[in-house]
Amino acid sequence: MTTTTTVGTAGAGRTELAAVLLSAALLCAATPAMAQAAQPLEQAQTPAQQAVAAPQAAEQQVDESTAAPQAGPDEAAQDQAAAPASAASAAAPEAGASAAEPAAAGQAGAAAAAVQDAPTPGPRVRNRLDPWEGWNRKVFNFNEKLDENLLRPVATAYSDLVPQPARQAVDNFFGNFSDAWSAVNLFLQGRFKTGATQTMRVAVNSVFGIAGLIDIATPAGLEKTSEDLGRTLGYWGVKTGPYIVWPLLGPSSLRDSVTLPANIYYSPAYLFDDGEYKFAISALQLINTRANLLRVTDMLDGIALDKYTFVRDAYLQRRTIKTHKEQEEEDDYEVITPDEKPVNPQGDR
Known part of the structure; x- marks a missing residue:
């Protein structure tokens, strides 16, 4: 019995070993066939999957070309299969760029059309009081150059060398002559009370102020009122007229230009016959006046955007005077100031 059982067990073990060896042999024989069957499945990928895998294949191709310059036949076949996909992916950005070019061209055309459709600036409106602005600006620029190169340096040196009290005395001397001419024009305007006050001012400064070198009338309460023949004509209704800029003489108007010879004739320089x-005296008056305006012109150069326009508007505003009729109309208005408080109709409660 024991011998029979041992023989049976040995036979069963041999049978199992033979079965295992047979299974291994069959697996080894089936492996090449499975590999050949998998190649058609890989080649049957859709074009979309190839397009997605194209960048990865390109990167792998670069790595492989760097690491192993010599590729095998299988790798060469894979590169040829990936070439169409990479060409398709490269063509996509070119197509996008070609589509963007018409859009950019359309935007440029729209911008050019907007520029053409934009309203063109109209002609500069001519100022009614400055019809000769082109000529006046040229003369103004000439006077500015002359002032910059000659008058301002001389006036600056004069201001630095001459003390302030001496410059003030010179200013008072010329101002006293101006007050005398103002008194004459106040009488010509029919403003006798103001003219008498101005005459008193000239007399006080001439006698007690040593020929006008010291201004005593202003602290005494005799206020200064400046008038000339141009403003006298304006008082009687003569319009200012167009604005004019004269060489060396500066800003003026048609009305003031007519009276300019008379105003110059009654200046301090014409008291002397000697040329x-x-x-x-004329040079001293000009330099002294320019020295008094140094700070004003420096400030004007810093704040005025258009100096010509600023000077013109300031001059025309200063030369404007109310006519005789306008002042009479203002005097006709009577101001009533009741002495008693108004009666409250409801009474105080």
Whole structure:
């Protein structure tokens, strides 16, 4: 019995070993067939999957070309299969760029059309009081150059060398002559009370102020009122007229230009017959006046966007005077100031 059982067990073990060896042999024989069957499945990928896998294949191709310059036949076949996909992916950005070019061209055309359709600036409106602005600006620029190169340096040197009290005395001297001419024009305007006050001012400064070198009338309460023949004509209704800029003489108007010879004739320089004294006094008056305006012109250069326009408007505003009729109309208005408080109709409660 024991021998029979041992023989049976040995036979069963041999049978199992033979079965295992047979299964291994069959598996080894089936492996090449499975590999050949998998190749058609890989080649049957859709074009979309190939397009997605194209960038990865390109990167792998670069890595492989860097790591192994010599590729095998299988790798060469894979590169040829990936080439169409990479060409398709490269063509996609070119198509996008070609589609963007018409859009950019359309935007450029729209911008050009907007520029053409934009309203063109109209002609500059001519100022009614400055019809000769083109000529006046040229003369103004000439005077500015002359002032910059000659008058301002001389006036600056004069201001630095001459003390302030001496410059003030010179200013008072010329101002006293201006007050005398103002008194004459106040009488010509029919403003006798103001003219008498101005005459008193000239007399006080001439006698007690040493020929006008010291201004005593202003602290005494005799206020200064400046008038000339141009403003006198304006008082009687003569319009200012167009604005004019004269060489060396500066801003003026048609009305003031007519009266300019008379205003110059009654200046301090014409008290002397000698030409040298006239020139010296005129030069001193000009330089002294320019020295008094140094700070004003420096400030004007810093704040005025258009200096010509600023000077013109300031001059025309200063030369405007109310006519005789306008002042009479203002005097006709009577101001009533009741002495008693108004009666409350409801009474105080």
